[in-house]
Amino acid sequence: MKKLISLIAFLYCFHAAAQEDAWVFLKDKPNAATFLASPLTMLSQRALDRRTRQNIALDNKDVPMETTYYSQIKSATGITVLAKSKWLNAIHVQGTPINIKNLKTTYNTFVEKIEFADKTLNAKGRVHQSSTTPKRKNKFEKTSTTFNYGNATNQITMLKGDFLHQQGYTGTGMYIAVIDGGFLNVNTLAAFKRLRDNNQILGGYNFADRNTNFYTRDNHGTNVLSTIAGYIDGQFIGTSPDAKFYLFISEISETETVLEETLWVEAAEKADSLGVDVINTSLGYTTFDNANYNYTYADMDGKTTFISRGAEIGVSRGMILVNAAGNDGRIDNPWKYIGAPADVAGVFTVGAVNATGTIADFSSYGPTSDGRVKPDVLAQGQNVYVINHTTGDPVTSNGTSFSSPIMAGVVACFWQAFPNLTNTQIMQRIRESADRYNSPTAQYGYGIPNFENTYNTVLSVDGQEFLNATTVYPNPVTNRLTIKTSLQNLENTKIQIYNVIGKKVFQKNSLTTKTIDVSALSSGIYILKITNGNQQNTIKLIKK
Structure with a gap:
């Protein structure tokens, strides 16, 4: 009996000492009026111009976090601060449950609430349901890559992106942010020489390592960027070759932690402040190294996960957030659904098809847990051409990781053509042009868009209204x-x-x-x- 009591006591102490992730939400921003009176202290002129075009007012979400609050949380006993979000007015911390809960008591004047990543530790916690939770998987999972020195014609012409290029809309004047796991060799590969020579890479940041070296870590972002901006004369061209880019690393490829969600929100906030028009995210979150943090299908409602709440705010700032649906759709997979933040209503979620327009078997399913159509649209993501990060040659690969940026590039070209339209108007015009708009399905969503048709429609309707x-x-x-x-x-x-x-x-x-x-x-x-x-x-x- 004494041994059993000792074991129970040990387990309790071990659990109490375990390092947990949590978000500390703050009550207010006491200096909000000062910042709102001087918008350029928060956002670039280009970001403000984007808001003006879409008649979006500044609000408290744009205001930086109160530095005195942040400093006090950072100096609290047993607390490690890892990241923060001004949009959500939240600080990502690690510590023991006891030390984290003490923050609410100690700093009650400005701490509103605490959310643990392990929801069983919250006041209204719940038990994770393994039957509706996906197994831990490789976040960049895709099938084998094979060399094939063709060109990227099909992935552009399927969407009629070539029509937009022929009209002179190749992304000029548009800013695209790519938030990913790394951009190895983008600074040296010949396929990105045109991008470098024309000064189209405006900058970036490595949030994972907290430094300015974004040409590092994983090659996934290199492959993703290539589908938008790669260029090899006669062999390969991206969907928005003349856009300008910010490259952000939020993903820590060797692990899967909820910290990556907060880092992504930080990157999206930075993109917003710089005046970015379109964000591409070929990432999604459902499972973590700590299984207690895993999400269930019920969480895929666009409002539950930290990253989805951040993405929802990003859309409200006037940007278009294009996101991969995920690669879990195979019929033998018990979890075949989209991940976060692809579940957000305003996020433009992209599934994958093959070269003939047939759904790729890996493309994740909707609807969201609250019954909304997802994915929004489809683009080629099976046997799609990307630039190999080692050789710089065109190779074929698979994944919604690539259908998403292919779509993001064409979206940028389309918005270039009609800059007077809002982000929500642009997305809706594209949905309406898709081949299954009147009969969406769980895996096809609204289907494959036709940018030539929607361009002509906008010219005849929205464009004429503008000219009149x-x-x-x-x-x-x-x-x-x-x-x-x-x-x-x-x-x-x-x-x-x-x-x-x-x-x-x-x-x-x-x-x-x-x-x-x-x-x-x-x-x-x-x-x-x-x-x-x-x-x-x-x-x-x-x-x-």
């Missing part, structure tokens, strides 16, 4: 003419003025301001043509 709402003043004009339009990004807008006999007397190919100087024109009647892509509006102009 575009005018100039004053008219008659003396010296300076102002263009009145809802369009904020004027880089793709061209102005041409013709006299009454059809001779072009003025042209400006890219507007940097809505005001133009026409003082050099003689008095008379002119025809002014405003062009944005294939959209045109013609206005009679009288010069005094």
